[in-house]
Amino acid sequence: MASISTILKQYPDGKREHLIPILQAIQEQAGYLSEDSIVEVGKHLQLPTSKIFGVATFYNQFRFEPQGKYHIQVCRGTACHVLGSSTVQAELEKRLKIKAGSTARDGLFSLEVVACIGACGLAPVISINGEFHAKLKPADIDDILEHYRNLESE
Amino acid sequence: MDFTIEINKEQVPVQSGEYLLDVLSRIGIKIPTLCHMKDKLPTGACRMCVVENKSNGKLITSCSHPVEQGMRIDTQSQRVAESRKTIVELLLSNHPDDCLYCVRNKNCELQDLAEELHVDDRRVRGEKNNYHLDMSSASIVRDPSKCILCGRCVVVCEETMGVACIDFANRGSQSIISTTYNRGLNVSSCINCGQCIMVCPTGALTEKNHFAEIQDALANPKKVVVVQYAPSISVSLAEEFNMEPGLDINGVMNAALRKLGFDFIFDTTFAADLTIMEESTELIDRIQKNERLPLMTSCCPGWVKYAEEFAGDLLPLLSSCKSPQQMMGAVIKTYFAERMNLRKEDIYSVSIMPCTAKKFEAQREEMVSKGIVDVDAILTTRELARFIKLYGVDIHKLEPEITDSPLGARSTAGKLFGVTGGVMEAAIRTAYWKLTGEELIKFQIKELRGLAGRKEAKVEVNGLTLGVAVVNGISNAKVLLDEIRAGRNDLHFVEVMACPSGCIGGGGQKIGASPEALAARMQTIYSADMKESLRVSHKNPEVIELYRSFLGEPNSEIAHHLLHTRYRIREDILK
Structure with missing residues (x-):
């Protein structure tokens, strides 16, 4: 929690408009937004x-x-999208048994959907x-998944 | 009126700044709405209220559009009708469609609109919603599958109640109304007031019912089943049976409860009188010691939970009195049990409340002693009506009956508990008598009457100017709490009711009651206070007898043990 308070200190008179930058900073640091972190942010910004x-x-x-x-x-x-990334996403969700935005229970893989990552020549990527x-x-x-799993067992 | 606009080819005078919807309803055109709420900022979210503006050919939402010069409005065009119908069809496309099994069957705005707009075949077939039912709360059940995302619960929770435990989450077709991290309502900051249920157009928000347990108890010959009802029930139950709003059917209700099989019928108003005896003693004590002022009422379990969550710094100001429901429950399982030679375990105690938070209150750990709860089960006003129907009791054919002794007598001061300001008035009457030995001459305190969200008065007692304030709707309480935190010190006593209008507007009352109906309920309670002779709690003969033969005096050791409680700061919730 100490790290969150460091972030919040940068916004001493925290206002609503600072919410998204604060959330971004927390995610940058912790990799995700925990329940505890949101409670801290709520107290700081006086937001439910x-x-x-x-x-x-x-x-x-x-x-x-x-x-x-x-x-x-x-x-x-x-x-x-035009070249079929939705089927790629569906296959990943099926194989990993998780939905986009979540993390597999063993903690090995997590899945995220992003807008263009600037490699259109390589689509779907x-x-x-x-x-x-x-x-x-x-x-x-x-x-591909097997490759990463093998890295783990080596 | 400032100018005229054309509505359905007729010229209609309007005031600038008026919303189109208000103009249309004034001239008798009924516009269907789902997200619209009186006195709240329009959101235009549901788009049910669209009308066609012929001057520019656009469909506009009448709830959020102020009148403009040159408007030519058509409310009846085919485009309008088709558009509204399509909205309902789309809402139904992912709706569970289990109306026959829904508690809101025949009392559902979505169902009504489907009928009114002639939705008679299934043109749009969508994937059905499939969300987890949230049964975690002791009071409220949330079924997001039935939610049509009108957002009224979000508005009432944030703006009226100042709680904001739910909000829209996700985006687009994934949108839902959610608590923080989609956790159960029981770990959210929900205060169980049930105002969200009152505004929900569908069955997405309902109260948790105790029907099965009560039926079991009524059918069990070993159980003595005792019932109590809150002061506001007798003036609001009539509406559930299509009788005139505000009609007091106390006697008939007693008869109906006997027909249902309840063995003893008591009036929570008795316990309201008891509360006044205890709370006025506490008030006088604090004034004399000049400590922990203003005293704040603790009758309302919604307010109590709010205070525990958001006003931990002011918790010492709360009266230690249990609410009337819990006092009654405690007295039933001790004093009454002793008098009747009954074991506590054999008594099943039911209460009928205008309130969903009472269901939470009854299962608070402070309300249990040695595994025995003060109150076993709660029915809301709505649920009582359903219960009466289930047992086939025709309320229209019953003759009035009276309550049972020794916990049935009441004063009209206790009855006032049903309306915002009532606890205050009743307490002042008894405090005045205790301090001066005389009765207050001007019984009714005008400034504390009516349904305003905030009322204040000054009362002269023995040279002391007693400052009192009454608030209803937690958002009004919030303002007052901030004033107290900022050092306001002219107040001695503050009454807080979570629900707007107090218990007559409680979260367990009839859904969809008009403001006029609420005013009628209030008037009935006030007129009882005009007409009847027993108007102060300290003269309630059964209360006097209870103190004489059992409790001793207010705040005695046994009274403290049975009738008082404690609070705790709630840090362990997501607020």
Whole structure:
């Protein structure tokens, strides 16, 4: 919690309009927004936590669970969409048994949907901890996940 | 009137700044609405109230559009009718459609609109909502699958109650009304007032019912089933049976309760008188010691929970008195049990309340002693009506009957508890008598009457100017609390009721009652106070007998044990 108070100290006369920058800073630092952190922010800005949760869930960028060891970003930009990124996302959700925005129970993978990541030539593309996997078809997903699982067992 | 606009080819005078919807309803055009709330800022969210502006060819929401010069409004065009109908069809497309099994069947705005707008076939088939039912709260059940996202609960929770434990979450088709982190209502800051239920157009928000337990108890020959009802029930129950608003059917209600099989019928108003005896003693004590002022009432469990959550710094000001319901419960399982030679375990104690927070209050740990609760189950006014129907009792054919002794007598001072300001008036009457030995001549305190959200008065007692304030609706209380925190010190006594208008407007009352109906309930209570002769709590003969033969005097050791409670700061919730 100490780290959150450092962030809040940067906004001594915290106002409503500081909410999103504060949430971004917390996520930057902790990787997600915990219940405790939202309670702290609510106290600081004198906002009900339900409102903060409402604002945070409106935006895709905020996470409410810790990230997995391997964080998968699925690009849902226009080019990727046209070339079938929705089936890639569906396959990932099926294989990992989680919905986008959450983390698998073993903590190994987490899944996030992002807007264009600027690699339209590689569409449909996903990024795992910054490493790009290009021109994907749903059938490729199994091998990719297996690759990361093998890294763990080595 | 400032100018005229054309509505359905007729010229209608309007005032600038008026909302179109208000103009239309004034001239007798009924516009369907879902998200609209009287006296609240329009959101225009549901778009049910669209009308066509012929001057620019646009469909506009009449709730959020002020009148403009040159408007030519058509409320009956095919485009309007089609648009409204489509909205209902879309709302129904993901709705569970289990009307027959829904507690709001035949009392549902969505159902009414579907009928009014001739929705008679299923044009749009969507994926049905499938969210978890939230049963975690002792008072309120939340079924987000039935929610149509009108947002009225969010508005009332934030603006009227100042709690804001729910809000919109997610976005677009994923939108839901949610608590923080979608956790149960029981760990949210919900104060259980039930005002969200009162504004919900569908069955998404309902009270948690105790029907099965009560039926079991009534059917169990070993149980002595005792019932008590709050002061405001007798003036609001009539409306549930399509009788005139404000009609006092106390006697008939007694008869109906006997027909249902309750063994003893007591009036919580008796316990309201008892509360006054205890609370006025506490008031006088604090004034004499000049400590912990102003004394704040603790009858309202919604307010008590709010204070525990948001006003921990002011908790010492709260009266230690239990609410009338809990006092009655405690007295039933001790004094009454002894007199009747009954074991506590064999008594099943039911209360009928205008309130959903009472369900929470009854299961508070402070209200249990050695595993025995003061009150076993609670019915709201609405639920009592359903119960009477279930047992096939025709309330229209019953002759009035009286309550049972020794906990049935009441004063009209206790009856006033049903309206905002009533606890205050009743307490002042008894405090005045205790301090001066005389009765207050001007019984009715004009400044404390009526349904305003905040009222104040000064009363002269033995040279002391007693400063009193009455607030209803927690948002009004919030303002007063801030004044007290800022050092306001001319107040000795403050009454707080969570619900607007007090208990007659409680979260357990009839859904959809008009402001006129509320005023009628209030008038009935006031007129009883005019007509009847027993108008002060300290002259209630059964209260006097209770003190004489059992409690001793107010705030005696046994009274303290049975009739008083304690509070705790609630840090463990998501607020």
